[in-house]
Amino acid sequence: MKKRNVKVFFGFMVIVVFLSMPLLWATEVVEELENRLQQAASPSERLECLSGLVRICMQEVPLKAWKYGSQALQILQEFPDDRVKIRVLNGMCWACGVLGRYQEGLDMAREAKTLAGEINDKEGLAITFATITNIYLNLSDFDTALDYALKARAMNETVGNKRGIASALNSIARVHRHQKKYEEALTNYQEAMKITEELGNNENAAWILNNMGTVYWELKQYQTALELYARGLKIMKEVESKIGIAQIIYNIACVYSKTGKHTEALQYDMKALELFQELENKGQIAYTYGSIGRDYRNLKDYPKALDYLDKGLKMAIELGVKVAEEAIYEEYTQVYEAMGDYQNALLYHKRFKNISDDILNEDINERIAKKQVSYDLERTEKENQLLKKNNQIQKMELISLTMLSVLVLIIAIVTYNRYRTRKKAEQVLRVSEQKLKKMNAAKDKLFTIIAHDLGSPLNSLLLSAGHLENHFQSLGEEELEEFIHNIYKQTRDMSDLLENLLQWAMVQIGKIEQNPETVDFRLLTEETLEQIEYSAQKKKIHLASHIMENTFAWADKQMMKSVMRNLLANAVKYTHPGGEVKITSTDAGNRVEITVSDNGVGMDKEKAERLFMEEVHESTRGTASEKGTGLGLVLCKEFVEKNGGEIRVQSQPDQGSHFSFTLPKHH
Incomplete structure (x- = not known):
């Protein structure tokens, strides 16, 4: 064992020395701007330096980018410049993405989006759409990410920004890869690479090579993946991109793990972790903790594996990175299986399956496909409109500009006002x-x-x-x-x-009316159980509350009473005499999850999907021929969503049902 540890140590040191050489990346531009900033006499000079520092530091030194961005925003309060403000906000948003402060980043990006729309800054809108895309990709919200990536592509095509088009194609491909649509992903990556090579943008080319390598890694074509990673790593070292180097060596570690080179995988993952920690990139730190847990599992060091998995899961949940959570839950399952602890293995497999289904569900795939088709149709229509517009412009050039007059202007204004009035009336x-x-x-x-x-x-x-x-x-x-x-x-x-x-x-x-307050769900559940206890006793159904102490949510109490009453009454209604109804709670980070479970008749998938639909008015008789209206569950959905939560059902025929809803924790 000691011999192996010595080998791991020296192997690791070789990687550190080898990879540290290009990481002595040039700081001349940053230092020059910082020197200019100290000497700047006017607000405009300071603003120019600060906005430049935000743009340069947002990826590699996010805390610096945040600091300089905050200073720039203070100056912009006294000396407004909307276009500069849009770019500063986008740089700070990108830095937030690296730091894992996703909600804060989204707030800034939305402010930039609103401002760009007000002043019709199309380039600013294109940048903002790309920034928002990156945040939603980090959050594993691929549906929304695709929506903004398509907007970014369209806006960059409008302003003729080829680099922006390539970046948007890269993001679209990432969505397809996460949805396991590898052919579409490679098509978009290749289109992005073609544009990038025309522009001579080496760093972007390296990122595309890295992303294509990941597609081939998922397709289990490991040699092709390593070749693409090697090409990308070479360019990243040439352009001295610290984040790029960290990402690619992390991906190489994944390939080594799949090909049985577990010691090398651990060495590369440790180096990637060191770089991500220097960059304070919390999202990638969470992924890397999970990968190191995998490496220690492969090396049969299970305590260390569990230690790193615990760190990764905690960070992934805090950041809301579902893909990282999914990978870590799967790794937990394999560690506990290897240890012979099948109870925990089954527990984590269920958690893995739940979050995996959540990420990759048919509804999201269908919406993504529709958005892609809709975008393609819209793009074709715009191209036709542009062609028609060009023909009209050519005709208009033949008409003398001297024909324009005040009369034409007045007529245009009157016509426009009438048009607006008619449109408003039609809208009303x-x-x-x-x-x-x-x-x-x-x-x-x-x-x-x-x-x-x-x-x-x-x-x-x-x-x-x-x-x-x-x-x-x-x-x-x-x-x-x-x-x-x-x-x-x-x-x-x-x-x-x-x-x-x-x-x-x-x-x-x-x-x-909605009046949110702190709701004690343990007390609320006890009160609700008293209301339905008589019905349960008549059917000899056992009611069991396992709500944890201090289970507090921020919601309208009367609405929550209605939700609990309807869910519990529904559970008693469809549970056979002598059955059981359980109420449990789960701490889900900044949210509370309540689950009402029964071992009654259950239902098929088709019926479960129609349960919460207002337009579907149907109700099945209970196990004791109880009647209902079908409104109760519709109300549950309305009230839970009004209070910022979500509700779902899991059920199979003859195996009971589990109704779960989440709510924000109390402030």
């Missing part, structure tokens, strides 16, 4: 029509429910009460108790139905 009419349709649909649905779902229990109640009044003296004690129970049950069912109807109607007309 469309909005009114949509509101009217929605209100009519809500009214029809309300009357349908009242006619079908309220009439029957009301008639039953009247019959029971009438029979009780007419035969009270002749009824035995058991019969009397049964009649009273039936009247209570029918009254309670109508009360629940009316409450759901009232809340649903309030939502439809936008009259429901």
